[in-house]
Amino acid sequence: MRRTSIAPALLALLLTLLTACAPQRNLPQVQGGLVEAEAKKQQELAVREYMAKLDRMDRVAWAIRSKNVDLCGEHTAYRLGLNLAEAEDYPKDQREIIQNALGIQARPTVYIITRGGPAEAAGVQRGDVLLSVAGQEVKNKKHALEHLDKALASGSSIPMAVERAGLRHELSVPPAKVCAYDVFLKTDNMINAFADGSKITVMTGMMKFVQTDDELAAILGHEMAHNTEGHIKAKTGNALLGMLLFDLPIAILTGVNPNTGGQIGQQLYSQEFEHEADYVGLYFTARAGYDIENVADLWRRMAVENPGAITMGSTHPSTSARYVALEAARDEIKGKAKEGKELKPEMKGK
Secondary structure (H helix, E strand, C coil): CCCCCCHHHHHHHHHHHHHHHCCCCCCCCCCHHHHHHHHHHHHHHHHHHHHHHHHHHHHHHHHHHHCCHHHCCCCEEEECCEEEECHHHCCHHHHHHHHHHHCCCCCCEEEEECCCCHHHHHCCCCCCEEEEECCEECCCHHHHHHHHHHHHCCCCCEEEEEEECCEEEEEEECCEEEECCEEEEECCCCCCEEECCCEEEEEHHHHHHCCCHHHHHHHHHHHHHHHHCCHHHHHHHHHHHHHHHHHHHHHHHHCCCCCCHHHHHHHCCHHHHHHHHHHHHHHHHHHCCCCCCCCCHHHHHHHHHCHHHCCCCCCCCCHHHHHHHHHHHHHHHHHHHHCCCCCCCCCCCC
């Protein structure tokens, strides 16, 4: 008996169905080269937009860090207000884009220059190639950073040589003492920022959300307060205590670790820590010269983004509670300023 193959028939049916679902308009032909050129333009736009956010954040962060040195205790350091980059920091397929957008070369190149920082005041410019630090010629970014760290330790002016438009320029940059909590920008659409005890990270989503530099300063002040008040260390200690008092005894008795005590301990005083960071951070903001009159409005806009947080708090207080508490802190700070008192957050019992 002869077998008839059904594969050709199925293939024909499939092609017919695909054709039936295809677009019917006669579209203009597009050259591949034009698409590639446009892709590069859009990539450069994305880099420039990121840098605009980074420059803004860096400028506000410098004010917060430099104007609150006396409230940061021993956590201070000397900084120049510049950052270096080189082509090898980026994947090969991105280097041309980075060079076109930012001028970053194969040698250590200044790509962030803090507005109002000592490097800018001394004449350093974005795109300068660093040639020497304190009389030592530098070979690459790693070499340059090693010499800079060593020179910064003394707090004295640092002689530098940079190349700009093919010419060598000799400069001297006096470092400034700031709170030693460096601030980083992360590409993420979340409206968020966080501190880890030693640094601060801000999401690009937060940079889009804040409407003024005053609001951005309040966010950065809040996160720096988490670091200065030791909240991250306290949470770690509370988690450890919960593990010792609850998880460990149960694990010994049953052989199963419930991992509950550590979680409860970590969340202990979590809302209080947030209120304290709001309070201390608002002082940081005012001391840096920013207007604190309306920064509490952040929490009304946050409520619009997350209505469930208006009355219900979890690890963080409700948005309504934070708004009212920030208004009270604002009035306290403005009252002190009016009376000519020093702007320092109050301690319990004083």
